[in-house]
Amino acid sequence: MTSPREPALNVCGLSKRFGEVQALKKIDFQVFSGELFGFLGPNGAGKTTTINILTGLARPDSGSIHIGGVDCVARPRGAQHLLGVVPDESNLYGELSGFENLSFCAALYGMSKKERTLRARELLEFFDLSQAGDRKFGSYSKGMKRKLTIAAGIIHNPRILFLDEPTTGIDVASARQLRQLIAKLHQGGTTIFLTTHYIEEAERLCERIAFIVEGSVVRVDRVDTLMQPVQNHHVLQLAYQGGPENLEFLLRQENMTGEEDHTFSAPHKGILQVEAPRPIRVGPLVRFLEDRGAEVYEARKIRPSLESVFVQITGIEAGMMHKEKERKSAKGGEA
Amino acid sequence: MKSWIAFWNILLKDMRTYYLKPPNVSWGIVFPLAWTGMFFVKSGRGLESLPSVLPGVVAVSILFGTTSMLAVTVTFEKKNRTFERLLLAPLPLEVLMFAKTSGAILFGVANAFVPVIMGALFFGLPPVAWHIFVPAVTLIALASTFLGLFIAVAVSEVFEAQTFSNFFRFPMIFLCGLFVPVSSLPLFLRPLSYALPLTYGADLLHGSLRGEHALPVLLDFGLLGIFCTGLFLLSIHNIRKRWIA
Numbered sequence: 001m002t003s004p005r006e007p008a009l010n011v012c013g014l015s016k017r018f019g020e021v022q023a024l025k026k027i028d029f030q031v032f033s034g035e036l037f038g039f040l041g042p043n044g045a046g047k048t049t050t051i052n053i054l055t056g057l058a059r060p061d062s063g064s065i066h067i068g069g070v071d072c073v074a075r076p077r078g079a080q081h082l083l084g085v086v087p088d089e090s091n092l093y094g095e096l097s098g099f100e101n102l103s104f105c106a107a108l109y110g111m112s113k114k115e116r117t118l119r120a121r122e123l124l125e126f127f128d129l130s131q132a133g134d135r136k137f138g139s140y141s142k143g144m145k146r147k148l149t150i151a152a153g154i155i156h157n158p159r160i161l162f163l164d165e166p167t168t169g170i171d172v173a174s175a176r177q178l179r180q181l182i183a184k185l186h187q188g189g190t191t192i193f194l195t196t197h198y199i200e201e202a203e204r205l206c207e208r209i210a211f212i213v214e215g216s217v218v219r220v221d222r223v224d225t226l227m228q229p230v231q232n233h234h235v236l237q238l239a240y241q242g243g244p245e246n247l248e249f250l251l252r253q254e255n256m257t258g259e260e261d262h263t264f265s266a267p268h269k270g271i272l273q274v275e276a277p278r279p280i281r282v283g284p285l286v287r288f289l290e291d292r293g294a295e296v297y298e299a300r301k302i303r304p305s306l307e308s309v310f311v312q313i314t315g316i317e318a319g320m321m322h323k324e325k326e327r328k329s330a331k332g333g334e335a
Numbered sequence: 336m337k338s339w340i341a342f343w344n345i346l347l348k349d350m351r352t353y354y355l356k357p358p359n360v361s362w363g364i365v366f367p368l369a370w371t372g373m374f375f376v377k378s379g380r381g382l383e384s385l386p387s388v389l390p391g392v393v394a395v396s397i398l399f400g401t402t403s404m405l406a407v408t409v410t411f412e413k414k415n416r417t418f419e420r421l422l423l424a425p426l427p428l429e430v431l432m433f434a435k436t437s438g439a440i441l442f443g444v445a446n447a448f449v450p451v452i453m454g455a456l457f458f459g460l461p462p463v464a465w466h467i468f469v470p471a472v473t474l475i476a477l478a479s480t481f482l483g484l485f486i487a488v489a490v491s492e493v494f495e496a497q498t499f500s501n502f503f504r505f506p507m508i509f510l511c512g513l514f515v516p517v518s519s520l521p522l523f524l525r526p527l528s529y530a531l532p533l534t535y536g537a538d539l540l541h542g543s544l545r546g547e548h549a550l551p552v553l554l555d556f557g558l559l560g561i562f563c564t565g566l567f568l569l570s571i572h573n574i575r576k577r578w579i580a
Contacts, residue, residue: 057423
């Protein structure tokens, strides 16, 4: 896949070993200027190791990294001013207010007091935190903490922003608001490198996605290209009550729709799932069920999702990934 | 200029969030006072014992003040991940770590002057060679702070840092010549004494307050400077090896 845009980040043959564990196995990818790039994989796949290496918090064993043209392996701290990092846990100072935290982070990048004040106020406004600007960071809710951490990550207008699991462990409303803010940042031209285990989040936000499994990047592509194989896969779910227990078996046996390529399954009690390589006719199905005493009360077309692509490519059930991460997040809480 | 802004703000932030907190201010005052009182009582003498007590109290105050604080400002922040934010800043690691330790150095120097000021107010000070005393206090504060940094980088929990610090602090107090002259120590312990930075600091303090130098002043300053540089560079090396590996 080529792009007319210039690469903001170029990673080539990156490897890292921790003792016996080969955490990264010669991974390659590029992130283009202004792009929102998703980095998807289960826990332990190598996402955080990759981010740590790219941001200068760890050293690779081999490979090259160029950020904005700077060779980050030869000059590990040479590109620090070009990048912003938002870790998976808020790492600001609980003792300082929101405004003071932003001002302090700006000072780390050498901004003058006047610039710091202006930028901090601007970001507090952008992230809808103006009212809480004078409150101590320690008293913020998880969603507010995450928003301020993102604000701190972009305080110096970085060329590329690394977002590590930005919506993990926060409530649904805050997560939604954060996704909107991320989209807004992206529309404003910020290059974003996003790691997440929420596949639907990556699907909604990202332009291109890399799947990483056990330290290897198994696929990098545009979301629409990744989705192509599942675009012609149609799934229909019917919810019903009553009728015989083995409805899907009867459907299969009697081939009631006359369509050889339909497959039937019952993922849950009272749910019939039909899959086919073309649109599925609902009428014959409903008639078949009602003729056998079942009452159909809902027919729902299941939209093909990136999750199916992820499962196909990696062989990992996405649901498992969510559960594991949420458990970890609930246990660890926020910083 | 940009590095200077970052340096200054790290120092200010640490001052506000750690060193100027009431518990630490009171520690900085009460601890040296308690040591002073203890040595006065122990000496059983009056004002004339001040020059002999002061070097020990000054050195111990600096040593405990700086090493204890580093365990919090570095180990705690590393554990809390706030230290990562500093590591991400576009600053040379040396500048960053010097900024991070400068609060402790100032805290150590301030600690050192508590018994001096108290002595001056209540007893009157004996003649002090300030041109030796002030740089000596500063170098002892630097060496102790960098020793604290070396320890803080080697461990991952605050309690480990405190325990590990004691492993260095207590033997150092008794071996550095503050209370027992190095020349009076058993022969086999003397090489160990000369391997400790505080030995040279103690000699400078004794010299500035009592005029009794065991070693030439310049040698004391030179060796103390080498210890400071060595401990700082070793800590930086360990940070690179352990935290940016």
